[in-house]
Amino acid sequence: MSNIKEVRVPDIGNFPEVDVVEVLVKEGDVVKVEDSLVTLESDKATMDIPAPFAGKIKTVRLKAGEKAAEGTLILTMDVEEGVLSAAPVPAPASAPVAPAPHVAESKPAPQPVQAAAPASVAAAVSAVEAGTGKVHASPSVRAFARELGVDLSLVNGSGPKRRILKEDVQAFVKAELAKPRGAAAGGLSLGLTAMPAVDFSKYGEVEIKALSKIKKISGANLHRNWVAAPHITQFEEVDITELEIFRKSMLDEAAKQGVKLTLLPFLMKALVAGMKAFPEFNASLAADGESLVLKKYFHFGFAADTPDGLVVPVIRDVDQKGLLEIARELSALSAKAREKKITPGEMQGGCFTISSLGGIGGTYFTPILNLPEVAILGVSRSTMKPVWNGKEFVPRLMLPLSLSYDHRVIDGALGARLTSFLSGVLGDVRRLLL
């Protein structure tokens, strides 16, 4: 025999109304006691409302996007007799809201109800809000992710305020499973011994700081790129004395247009000329490793240092743009990156990456390829040095360059040809016009 029971929104604390952000069941679903039915959200907290009974969902009365208040009818259930009660589950200590859903007999159900289960609002609250940098997901989605071993900080949320929905977790798992695995699938199988887990606190005081989402993603990509391609780094010291005089002569004009003209746009222009002279630098290995895809466009990525880690925005069609236009885009994109407003589309399609530490310091370094690009130029801080001109030492402004390239595509001779070429055009900026 069955009873029709109503499930209503329980006491939700001091909120006159809350948003219905997710309805987790549909008509005909069979649920167990404590299964989550809907997710509600106030401006302080998110809560799942659990099923007070086991049974079959008869009608669902709430829709995502609607508002609900205490007592609002969520749904009706066809509850089997004998399975009406459930043991109360203690609410988590941190939960500000942990009431049982209101349950009431529906009019056409004359059967007496046994003591309705005062189930807690399961794992009631995940008080994480947009803007705190923490993931935004309901307790049921968190439980689902935990079950699958998914790190929610890696999942993109498609719900309101970037809330992570169950479907987002499913899509993430599907995408991960679809990735090629192991040597046979073209992936990497290095057979490395496991890194020992060290308890550093044995040796002194420590503090645990979670890695940012950017760091986790870029770290995984950098690791893959580091081991996937045989890198060579070619160093070159370039005389930019004349270039610097020219750049400084343009600063006022640039400033009038609201642009800060740094060295990077000149380097991009020099690289365009270099990539035209040596097209293998504007290429990628085809996925099957059988051919080279030569690109006829010139989009440049540049590594931008942000508080959360490294991102690589892309400036498109550098060959068709003037120095000031490139400089303007460079500062706009790096500002966007630092304000976390850069979009995935603005970081895609690059042909070649520049990683400039020139504003910070250091001499040479070995940049890691941004695969499937085949080369990356590391730029360090220029310094005045005594340079022998055949008769005497003269002070010249010297710029250290570090060109890493994929040795599967580019031979050492070609690597050195590009750095020599860059030395030539940057040493005599008029050659950029040729």
Ligand code: CAO
């Ligand atoms: N030599 C000497 N001075 C340099 C220089 C160089 N090679 N490159 C830049 N500078 C100077 C600039 O002229 C500027 O000087 P003023 O402030 O006196 O005008 C100053 O350094 C700061 O430049 P900038 O960093 O604002 O501008 P940029 O165009 O050179 O670089 C950007 C832009 C986004 C690349 C840079 O800000 C940045 O984030 N760099 C870090 C990249 C990074 O982390 N790479 C490592 C990747 S591997 O982990």
